[in-house]
């Protein structure tokens with residue numbers, strides 16, 4: 001039978017150093033809350049259930065932790081912050097449901113790799129009672145040190161409690177500890193708080209297990225996977241690592257990036273093959289880009305579907321609800337919101353398209369504006385297939401431009417235009433022969449009089 005595993009995710013920290021009005025774990029990396037990165041990794045590693053230890057913003061944290069995964073998340077509250085050992089015991093009733101393995105994760109360390117979690121769970125299956133994920137720290141100050149003897153882990157010593165000799169060890173506790181679900185409560189209950197911080201240290205579980213002749217081991221994971229977030233500066237560092245990984249993943253899957261360092265991705269950005277992304281492009285949540293599309297420089301996309309072979313930008317903004325069909329073009333300084341743009345349609349310059357449906361092959365001239373908002377409600381603009389909207393036209397919604405219709409430049413269109421009709425909705429031009437010269441002469445005479453008066 002497959003092993004069962006409970007993840008206890010600690011997310012009850014005060015996070016005062018974030019200087020934030022909301023819980024630290026609700027801050028995002030790749031547009032996904034920190035806590036969701038952790039629960040997603042747990043789910044990907046095959047964990048069966050999550051016990052979430054929460055403090056502030058309990059409801060929002062639980063919701064963020066549960067979104068996008070199909071394993072149950074049960075929240076338990078830790079009202080007093082008495083240390084990691086105390087925090088894990090808050091989940092006592094859930095642990096008591098009976099699991100083969102319990103793995104403790106931190107809600108503020110979002111870079112954990114499901115592969116490392118699986119490796120720890122596998123070690124448990126191989127007979128280790130306690131498995132600690134460690135890392136070699138460039139600067140171990142502040143971390144718990146992993147003290148090994150003959151290949152076995154004998155203790156974790158917190159920095160504040162460590163001797164000078166122990167502090168020289170660079171193998172550190174990453175915070176992810178896996179242990180037997182059957183022994184869990186008895187081990188956790190044995191933890192005391194007789195230490196430099198007066199806290200119940202989860203890390204004491206190693207010495208307690210050893211005293212009971214249980215086997216403890218440490219396995220090594222990359223330092224970056226263990227990065228925790230305590231300040232906004234650390235949040236930015238974590239974002240950098242996450243972005244670099246996401247970009248690498250996209251490139252390995254067939255996306256070309258000319259200057260990957262300037263491209264920002266979301267956790268849910270999806271690309272087809274042979275997509276090119278030019279420098280300085282921002283992907284907000286919910287963007288899908290079809291095969292062969294090109295995203296030119298300085299474009300900003302959010303909640304948008306870009307069809308195969310479509311071209312965006314430079315300097316284009318696609319807002320939520322944008323759906324571009326194959327080969328559609330959205331050019332410079334265009335904003336598209338909640339609109340469908342048909343196959344091969346062109347919206348090339350200085351245009352706002354909001355709440356609209358544009359048919360295949362339509363050509364939207366420079367400076368076209370869909371006037372979708374009347375101050376109270378939003379209205380739909382429908383632009384038919386193969387139609388042509390002349391430059392600098394305002395389409396006052398609700399409005400329908402028929403298939404194959406033409407709209408003359410500079411029109412303010414307030415009535416529907418039938419199929420194949422030409423609409424011109426602007427004042428008729430009048431030319432007054434010689435009138436410009438008369439005006440010019442008058443101005444010159446006026447200037448001469450003014451200059452004479454001065455002298």
Ligand code: UD1
Pocket residue numbers: 010011012013014053078080081082083084085086087106107108142143144145156158172173174175200201202203228
């Ligand atoms: C902990 C480890 C240390 C390890 C380090 C890695 C202990 C005693 N020490 O130290 O060995 O090297 O992490 O980053 O475990 N939390 C709660 N409730 C509490 C206390 C903590 O929810 O009562 C949460 C925090 O929000 C945080 C996590 O547990 O997400 C770790 O707590 P923190 O105070 O950061 O532990 P460290 O001192 O960094």
Ligand code: MG
Pocket residue numbers: 228
């Ligand atoms: Mg910490």
